[in-house]
Amino acid sequence: MSQEEHFAVRPIAHLARLELSEAQLAEYSVQLDHILGYVAKLDALDVTGVEPLAHPNPVYDVTREDATRPGLTVDLALLNAPRAAQNQFSVPKVVE
Amino acid sequence: MAPLHASDISTLRLRLASGEISPQDIVQSLHQEIASRDAEIGGYLHFNLEAALEAASKADLSLPLGGIPIAIKDNINVAGQPTTCASKILAGHYTSPYDATVVTRLRAAGAIPFGKTNMDEFAMGSSTENSTLKVTRNPRDLGRVPGGSSGGSAAVVAADLAIAALGSDTGGSIRQPASLCGCVGLKPSYGRVSRYGLVAYASSLDQIGPLTKNVTDAALILQAISGGDDRDSTSLPDPAPDFSKELNHGVKGMKIGLPKEYFVDGMDPEVRASVERGVQLLADQGAEIIPISMPHTEYAVATYYIIATAEASANLARFDGVRFGHRCADPQNMIDLYSRSRAEGFGPxxxxRIILGTYVLSAGFYDAFYLKGQKVRNLIQQDFAKAFSQVDLIVGPTCPSPAFKFGEKSSDPLTMYLEDIFTIAANLAGVCGISLPCGWTASQTERLALPIGLQLLGPSLGEARLLRAARACEQAIAFPAQPR
Structure with a gap:
């Protein structure tokens, strides 16, 4: 669990789609360094042969009947849209 | 007789049944109290009196929670009302188009959703100081935090500004504020209660549960909200037993484990003494106290901050400025729209947590962090499996110390994370837990007496026994009013 001397926030913030200021990048870098330093205590633990656990209960492949049932109306689905047009969510142009 | 707003559910149900009071009387009593005292406490983000009075006028008193108003944490959808998660990304930008399943079930049981309570932004925090909308104060000492993330729910119940409330618990967010405010907080087993309509933080850990004035009320609310839901594929189909039926049967013959790792060096001596007294009272009632070990306890917080942040980074991707929530001005393209909307809308x-979660899932770091975290999670779950092969329940403190001052832990995120050291493992393992008040610290100069919480943990779907032991403990402790 090696780590950089100072956590490089900028590329991760880009992946997470967060446009941060220089001050925020610097502040989070120090704090995340500190947190990862704490997380490194897991290095002391040998987990050879231990299965990863993603979910507390052994529940798999939950299905339900493939039948229509009431859902949100178009009006309700668009109720909170920052911008909507023609019964759709409106966003900046994606394809030139 | 206690005023309506300060009464518990059972008392109100009796008075409603006798026709002496109406559900509208309870709503009005709460509303008056909120109007006069919530400016000081700051527990509520919003409430809709009209909707509550309307529901009160139609309440079916024959139902188990008929006519009882219940406050709802503001990360749970109530149709027609705002859901903010105490975040600027949602405040003023989101009206719930539907009811969460727990709200549907509360209504079906006759209850009246009334008021949305403050919280740490997106349930991330242990003091409610991360709310971007309001400060919530601990009703027992206004200079101290109420805990979190369900700090608003705990504060309004403890301050008698609510009869009861719903919260959500991802790493202790129901039990820790209940402990710091001096009320009862129950985290059900993972899958016991549907999460449909709860704004997801960490989906393999989140669970909705009640905060109440006593254990009996917690059992009543859990009864109403439990059970499988095909809108949440992680909810378990197992039918809920009658949680009230054996509530008063006591702890005689129960085996209760005392993990040595839950009584650590450096814990507050008054917390230790008070919890140890609670354990002695359980023994006096006939429980057999058995020393046990949970060897991976010390790794729980580190494991949690890998798994919870990884899941959060995926869950919070939905806040992208497209379908709901804040959108930045004049976006130039999609990346710009996402990146500025999210930077402007989310608090620090x-x-x-989004950055940490993105990091632990990123190429080159996944195995070292996320996969490792999942493996340690398995070891933590095995600790519980081993413990519950020897004992029926586990007992210990809810928190290492009583309520702290504003700003005392907020400058260093890691210090705040360690607040959840005794609660977090239960979420990783998926077991159930409850915090109940077990005593007060001595009052000091410049510090009032503060409540101390005792935690009981039970195996997955073991709430009936958990509640029964909690009830026995509550009766033996007879938690007194705050010493002055």
């Missing part, structure tokens, strides 16, 4: 703790 949420941003930190």
């Amino acid at each position: 703790e949420v941003q930190r």
Whole structure:
């Protein structure tokens, strides 16, 4: 669990789609360094042969009947849209 | 007789049944109390009196929670009302188009959703100081935090500004504020209660549960909200037993484990003494106290901050400025729209956790962090499996110390994370837990007496026994009013 001397926030913030200021990048870098330093205590633990656990209960492949049932109306689905047009969510142009 | 707003559910149900009071009387009593005292406490983000009075006028008193108003944490959808998660990304930008399943079930049981309570932004925090909308104060000492993330729910129940409330618990967010405010907080087993309509933080850990004035009320609310839901594929189909039926049967013959790792060096001596007294009272009632070990306890917080942040980074991707929530001005393209909307809308703790979660899932780091975290999670679950092969329940403190001052832990995120050291493992393992008040610290100069919480943990779907032991403990402790 090696780590950089100072956590490089900028590329991760880009992946997470967060446009941060220089001050925020610097502040989070120090704090995340500190947190990862704490997380490194897991290095002391040998987990050879231990299965990863993603979910507390052994529940798999939950299905339900493939039948229509009431859902949100178009009006309700668009109720909170920052911008909507023609019964759709409106966003900046994606394809030139 | 206690005023309506300060009464518990059972008392109100009796008075409603006798026709002496109406559900509208209860709503009005709460509303008056909120109007006069919530400016000081700051527990509520919003409430809709009209909707509550309307529901009160139609309440079916024959139902188990008929006519009882219940406050709802503001990360749970109530149709027609705002859901903010105490975040600027949602405040003023979101009206719930539907009811969460727990709200549907509360209504079906006759209850009246009334008021949305403050919280740490997106349930990330242990003091409610991460709310971007309001400060919530601990009703027992206004200079101290109420805990979190369900700090608003705990504060309004403890301050008698609510009869009861719903919260959500991802790493202790029901039990820790209940402990710090001096009320009862129950985290059900993972899958016991549907999460449909709860704004997801960490989906393999989140669970909705009640905060109440006593254990009996917690059992009543759990009864109403439990059970499988095909809108949440992680909810378990197992039917809920009658949680009230054996509530008063006591702990005689129960085996209760005392993990040595839950009584650590450096814990507050008054917390230790008070919890140890609670354990002695359980023994006096006939429980057999058995020393046990949970060897991976010390790794729980580190494991949690890998798994919870990884899941949060995926869950909070939905806040992208497209379908709901804040959108930045004049976006130039999609990346710009996402990146500025999210930077403007999320507060610092949420941003930190999204970045940490993105990092632990990123190429080259996944195995070292996320996969390792999942393996340690398995070891933590095995600790519980081993413990519950020897004992029926586990007992210990809810928190290492009583309520702290504003700003005392907020400058260093890691210090705040360690607040959840005794609660977090239960979420990783998926077991159930409850915090109940077990005593007060001595009052000091410049510090009032503060409540101390005792935690009981039970195996997955073991709430009936958990509640029964909690009830026995509550009766033996007879938690007194705050010493002055």
